[in-house]
Amino acid sequence: QVQLQExxxxxxxxxxxxxxxxxxxxxxxxxxxxxxxRQSPGRGLEWIGSIYYSGDTNYNPSLGSRVTMSVExxxxxxxxxxxxxxxxxxxxxxxxxxxxxSSGYWGQGAPVTxxx
Amino acid sequence: IQMTQSPSSLSASVGDRVTITxxxxxxxxxxxxxxxxxxGKAPKLLxxxxxxxxxxxxxRFSGGGSGTYFTLTISSLQxxxxxxxxxxxxxxxxxxxxxxxxxxxx
Numbered sequence: 001q002v003q004l005q006e007x008x009x010x011x012x013x014x015x016x017x018x019x020x021x022x023x024x025x026x027x028x029x030x031x032x033x034x035x036x037x038r039q040s041p042g043r044g045l046e047w048i049g050s051i052y053y054s055g056d057t058n059y060n061p062s063l064g065s066r067v068t069m070s071v072e073x074x075x076x077x078x079x080x081x082x083x084x085x086x087x088x089x090x091x092x093x094x095x096x097x098x099x100x101x102s103s104g105y106w107g108q109g110a111p112v113t114x115x116x
Numbered sequence: 117i118q119m120t121q122s123p124s125s126l127s128a129s130v131g132d133r134v135t136i137t138x139x140x141x142x143x144x145x146x147x148x149x150x151x152x153x154x155x156g157k158a159p160k161l162l163x164x165x166x167x168x169x170x171x172x173x174x175x176r177f178s179g180g181g182s183g184t185y186f187t188l189t190i191s192s193l194q195x196x197x198x199x200x201x202x203x204x205x206x207x208x209x210x211x212x213x214x215x216x217x218x219x220x221x222x
Contacts, residue, residue, distance in 0.1 A: 058209055062210070100164075101147070102164040102206065106158035106159060109158055
């Protein structure tokens with residue numbers, strides 16, 4: 001059974017970089033697309049972007065150039081960096097596996113608060 | 117592409133038939149998913165490609181529609197079905213979600 005687990009700081013200061021890692025177990029990271037999605041009361045569910053195991057990326061234009069994703073196949077992990085955060089980036093961040101665009105496997109979610 | 121769900125919330129009893137609708141701001145063919153989310157949990161995929169049931173999902177859930185109008189129907193509401201439901205279009209990037217429909221106990 002494929003399982004995903006987010007990890008990273010739960011508190012980030014404004015203007016700094018939010019960094020999260022998703023570790024995949026029970027299956028290989030290869031041959032799939034992997035996504036980051038966030039959820040907040042004000043913005044609802046928002047797709048942040050996706051990365052293929054080969055490293056090809058697709059980001060949500062609403063986040064501009066603040067987003068970077070990377071993948072480390074040897075560790076079965078992929079990561080999210082979101083730069084120059086503000087309070088509006090406070091959310092629960094989920095990682096998920098995409099099968100033909102549909103996210104059937106999700107992590108449990110990592111709450112992140114942006115505050116000084 | 118903007119996704120609009122209705123209603124935003126509804127109250128229903130166990131055994132009721134419940135239908136939630138989702139409208140897309142432009143045609144998305146059948147590139148639509150439905151998710152169920154319970155408090156403190158990640159969304160769970162119920163339906164993909166508008167009408168295909170995800171493995172392990174009870175058959176009381178069904179999806180329909182194409183183009184810009186879609187429905188999620190629960191044929192006989194069970195206690196474990198009280199949750200929030202979201203639609204998502206994956207026709208074009210970025211994928212976008214509806215605002216959610218909360219199904220509460222009457």
